[in-house]
Amino acid sequence: MLTLIGRRLAAAIPSVIGVVVVTFVLTRALPGDPAAYFAGPNADAKAIAEIRTALGLDRSLPEQFVRYVGDLLRGDLGQSLSTGRPVLVELASRLPASLELTLLGLVISLAIALPLGILAATRPNSWVDHLCRVIVTLGVSMPTFFTGLVLVYVFYFLLGWSPAPLGRLDAFFSSPPDRTGLYLVDSLLAGDAETFVAAAGQLVLPAATLAIFTLAPLARMTRASMLAVLSADFIRTARASGLSGGTVVFAYAFRNAMLPVVTTLGMVFSFLLGANVLVEKVFAWPGIGSYAIEALIAADYAPIQGFVLTMALLYVVLNLSIDLLYGIIDPRLEPAA
Amino acid sequence: MSELLRVENLSVAFRTRGGIVRALETVSFSIARGETVALVGESGSGKSVTAYAAMGILDPAGQVTGGRIVFDGIDLTEASEREIEDLRGREMSMIFQNPRAALNPIRRIGTQIADVLLRHGNIRRADAPAEAVRLLAQVGIPDPARRSRAYPFELSGGMCQRVMIAIALACAPSLLIADEPTTGLDVTTQAVAMDLVRDLARERQMATLLITHDLALASEYCDRVVVMHAGHVVESGPVAELLAAPRHPYTARLLAATPRPGIALGDLAAIPGELPDLRRAAAGVCRFAGRCDRRRDDCAGSLPPIPPGPLHDAACWNPL
């Protein structure tokens, strides 16, 4: 197991290097002059030139690159020009917000998609099966920001059931003591039920938006994969041995059907990391997605580079987890012991 | 000998996109306790469907449209799903062709055996693994304690079939249905697997329904033969008598198409024609008539099916 993890991590190194190079080049190719942006509209050419020197932007690209890599190796992602704070600190404080949202979205999605897919597969042509088909068709045709806006319109504006879509906590609440950075977990750890409820209330709509986005592929894959497995020979053996319906569906069919679902889960997760950017904007969510957008608008290099690098590392971790999950589910994939 | 399984006028139909397939029509036969009966017929004749119907594991598209299946005095066509589930694996079990695919690929074989043992009770959870190892030893798996922790992909095809046999016999059933258990195994492994089934069956007074299209295999291991063609039982009787003097032209054809010692492969006659389309076949009429060289004008009339029982009988207007 450990060697597998080691090998996977080693295999990821070239792609991380690639990402470092590409983000560096891309951010430099962005339109706009950060020095001019920061000098302000009234600055003269001399002031802009001074700022440019201060930022090291007057040096050649290779020189800038070497300095950038040197900083990275020391764990320095640079400073955000717009806030003046270190990018690493800002990302670290915003990442939990994004992770909490994304993970909750996935959990909700799985909690609906898996039972739905299983029921649809075990009862073909029943109402559950039809419901599954409708959801799958609707789900793929709705872009996330649109779903998000509709949810806000209906549940906040029309019905007034949900709090204003303005971040992780209502202004009346202070954030729970920071342990994991996930408000739901932290408020539970602190035994603060009110904050928990308030944080959950803020999370419901954006998480539901992400859940709706991912529901379709997960439910469809679960259904298709269960259908395929349920018609396999070994299911017939299980039935011929008198194993009860529940054992057949869960211990025999479901575990075997999980492999393609896990693959889809990995893909969906990586789509989500992208979709997050828009959803965070709609719900004023202080995550790394909205951070990246603001930085992009300000032509602020360091945060963008930091964001892309964070995403790349998340992908590496994600793929590694998927591989490990695969190995746990399917003994045929375990490297020879 | 007392009767264990009695299939009486069993009809099964499948709803398909192309129409209703009448896969079985008034099929009757019986098996006594401890008896070994062969169910033979070419591919598509309805052997597996008969077995699945008896086990109650037809796919959802298939339905028993008539007849009775009486197992040990219980009419399975009337019994609840729950009652049949309790019988499966305990009183009647089944082994399949392609043993590797018939085992759960990601579950240890010992666990798969334990699943069946635990399902049918009379064993404590803690004792199940040891009992699984004992069963593996009984079907001749070397080093059973280690092998019980193996996955099917780590075993050969022959080993997998032994595991299947161990699963099927775990609860000492009174009937074993073996659906082409040797297809996909090489010749020596075939003989070993069949000998194993026969020896275990004798030891436990277990009845066996051996499904095969190999008449040589049937003649070697079985007491009686039931011949099927296109969803009908066309002939049944004691093995020696039926093979020596077949009465139905189809059985005769089947025999002529079976390699035997002393007959060169070139002399084997293929069976002319194809199985009729089961969606269009008229009810109660000989389905072999279209391929038969002994056909007479009255062959289009409805044919009384063979009743279940040990007597030699053929469903034919113009028997040999």
Ligand SMILES: Nc1ncnc2c1ncn2[C@@H]1O[C@H](COP(=O)(O)OP(=O)(O)OP(=O)(O)O)[C@@H](O)[C@H]1O
């Ligand atoms: N699920 C199904 N749906 C529709 N028709 C089916 C289904 N299963 C079996 N049949 C039909 O029933 C007939 C008998 O099939 P069966 O599998 O019993 O043949 P068999 O005698 O076991 O052949 P083989 O030697 O190839 O196993 C076939 O003509 C087939 O078309």
Ligand SMILES: [Mg+2]
């Ligand atoms: Mg078959």
